[in-house]
Amino acid sequence: MSALEVQIDRIVGPTHHFGGLGVGNLASQLNAGQASNPQAAALQGLDKMRLVASLGVPQLILPPQPRPDFHLLADLGYRGAPEETLKAVLESDPALLSAAASCSAMWTANAATVTPSCDSEHGMPVMTVANLNASLHRSIEAAATREELRALFRSGVRLHDALPGGAALRDEGAANHMRLAESTGKRGLHVFVHGDGKPAPRHHWPRQTLATGKAISRTHGLREADVFHVKQHPDAIDAGAFHNDVVAMSHHDLLIHHELAFAPESESQMLRLERRFAEISGKCLRVIRIHSEELTLTDAINTYFFNSQIVSSSNSGKPVWTILCPVQVQHHKQAHRLIQRLCADGVFQEAHFVDLGQSMDGGGGPACLRLRVPVTEHELGCICKSAWWTESLDSDLRDIINERYPHRLKLADLADAEFCYKALETQRLLSSRLGHDLAGR
Ligand code: SUG
Secondary structure, eight states: OOOOEEEEEEOOOTTOOOOOOOTTOHHHHHTTTOOBOHHHHHHHHHHHHHHHHHTTOOEEEEOOOOSSOHHHHHHTTOOSOHHHHHHHHHHHOHHHHHHHHOOGGGOGGGTEEEEOGGGOTTSSOEEEEOOOTTOHHHHTTHHHHHHHHHHHHGGGSEEEOOOOSGGGGOOOGGGGEEEEOOTTOOSOEEEEEEOOSSSOOSSSOOSOOHHHHHHHHHHTTOOGGGEEEEEBOHHHHHHTOOSGGGTEEEETTEEEEETTSBOGGGHHHHHHHHHHHHHHHSSOOEEEEEOTTTSOHHHHHHHTGGGOEEEEEEETTEEEEEEEEEHHHHTSHHHHHHHHHHHHTTSOSEEEEEOOHHHHTTTOOTGGGOEEEEOOHHHHHTSOGGGBOOHHHHHHHHHHHHHHOOSOBOGGGGGOHHHHHHHHHHHHHHHHHTTOOOTTO
């Protein structure tokens, strides 16, 4: 196994708006009803993909999923011509219109949980599409995500359907999963983070369950000794960390987490993790625990410090670790100082600050916007060619976005059938440029 890690991002769709739909997601709730800028959102995402690709990291691009989802509206009893349907939904249930038009699939870290071939008894990469059952607007992503992952990886992966089981098996994908492995990528340990169980958070509903982590570790063919089920700290969930990747980040043999990321009951699992890592690799897991005096939980959540995206590449044979932080980190004294310290200590060779304002206002930072897939050279070669980032693809996608995306959108604009037809047509254009034929749904 090499240490290659593919990053999969998705173009933000033309119906991107602030619906306030994110369960326990403070930014989403705070910005509910504000005017969004879909064009800026899509370009900001593409700027990050360009940066990642320029670092020599394999970058794949997915098209937006088709929105509004008229099938959802029809399934819920809104039938008839789109012109009337959209107006009727806006009037009777605006949150449903928002859900049907949501571009939340942009946050691909929630798309699936991924196990590389070297860790699985199946001997091939395994992916489980996340059911995203904690919220309506996200639960409608799974069916198309499955088709997209199948189109990207073809027969090269064992692709599992979203877990059944409704609320009991709430699954938000890789946002609550960390794979730790020595830097050559050989044999990884898998940490599944859940929020249910006692003590429970007082204000927000946990989005991931222990039963989900257990099911995925079984179906992915992981060795029991290499799996760790860790409970998220209820205070973190209540402070607005609705996913683990808002309070912890990891890459290869590095784990950086806030001291309030994990519940005290999980201490023994964390110790077992460190012991197991040393046992299988002969090396120490590098754990950096950030204390509240260095960065409060509130500041961690406001800046999305822990949602920075870590990537690595090599320069003349030397590894280069790069961290892509939200620009909010640069503007925050303590958070910025922490990044400077991590760079001075040699944890990262480079730091970049990226403006993802439109995604951040929906509660998603750099790491939310990518699904990482560790692959071998051979597996890399089997991935669908048309989805790879290239200069000419980037330029064509930008042309479509600049020409067809709105600069300003509010929920009421989504009741305009002409606008929605154009949005669906734009999605089809982007899909076809990316070689996907998913416009059917
Ligand atoms: O599920 N926001 C997303 C943000 C997901 C962030 N992902 C990770 N942390 N990996 C969510 O809460 C907001 C939609 C709205 O407000 O319209 C939203 O769905």
